[in-house]
Every structure is written in structure tokens, then in C-alpha cells.
Amino acid sequence: MSFSLSTTVVSPEGEQLYTFEYAALVTQTSIALVQVYVELGVIEAIGSMLHPREIARIAQIQRLRQDLGLNLAGAAMVLDMAAEIAQLRAQLKAHQSRPQNELF
Template sequence: MSFSLSTTVVSLEGDQLYTFEYAAWVTETSVMLVKVYVELGVIEPIGSMLHRREIARIGQIQRLRQDLGLNLVGAAMVLDMAAEIAQLRAQLKAHQTYRSTVN
């Protein structure tokens, strides 16, 4: 499948953004499913475009659903909790580093 130049745009911040069609193609899903994910708040578009991290999230959700048999809400919760754990670990490491330099 080939895409026109309108498949991607660059945001004001300099990030590449992609169409729903491109996201569906890359994640081997459908545009309809991408739109459902947007409507349910599972992924967050920027207008009618998606950031690379949102496309990666679609792929991760699909793998969790296929490999572990999770439903959409369960897969989204797993990814949200994993992100929160990573954030907490980073905060803990920063706190430990700070404490070791103060003591």
C-alpha cells in the first residue's frame, strides 16, 4: 500500500503526525477500530491525526488483546498502569539520587 504526502504532517512542536488510515495500516487494524479507540478515549488524537506514541499504543493494545485475551478496557488499563509504574520508578530513582547526594 502506498501513501500520499498527506499521510503525515509536522506539528507546531516538530513532531510527525499520522493519519488514521496510516495508523490502521501499520497496526493491521481498520480505520473504524482506530476511530472507536479515539471515541472511547483509549488513544488521543491531535485533531484528525495521531502521534507515533498513539500508534504504538494501538499496536500494544492489539497484542495484549490477541496474546493475553484481554478486552479493550483491560488492555488500556494494563498500559496505563505500566506507564504509571515507570513514572513512579523514575521518581523513586530521582529521590534516591537526591538523598545520596545530600547525605
């Protein structure tokens, strides 16, 4: 498998985006598997490019599947629930840090 040097682009928002080929290389998967994840909605692509958080999600899915034996749907659900829990914890922390007189 050969890779060109142009595996990244910068989005209009200034974020680095990476090719499916690069994602497959760093997550030790295949380009076809990355495409399947996009088609199933497990990860989100921007055209044919991926945000680093999506590449990290591929790696996390692979670990959950290999280490815990989860299927793809189960691994995606675990990651979605973990993200939701983190968001709820952040909201709770922000709410708890408000002075009492601002609550009402």
C-alpha cells in the same frame, strides 16, 4: 485500500503526526477501529492525526488483546498502569539519586 503520500504532518511543536489511515495500516487494524479507540478515549488524537506514541499504543493494545485475550478496557488499563509504574520508578530513582543533605 489506497493511501496518499501525505500520511504525516508536522505539529507546531515539530513532532511528526500521522493519519488514522496510516495508523490502521501499520497496526494492521481498520480505520474504523482507530476511530473507536479515539471515541472511547483509549488513544488521543490531535484533530484527525495521531502522535507516534498513540500508534504504538494501538499496537500494544492489539497484542494484549490477541496474546492474552484481554478485552479493550483491560488492555487499556494494563497500559495505563505500566505507564504509571514507569513514571513512579523514574521519580523514585530521581529521589534516591539526590544527596542526603538535600532531602530535608
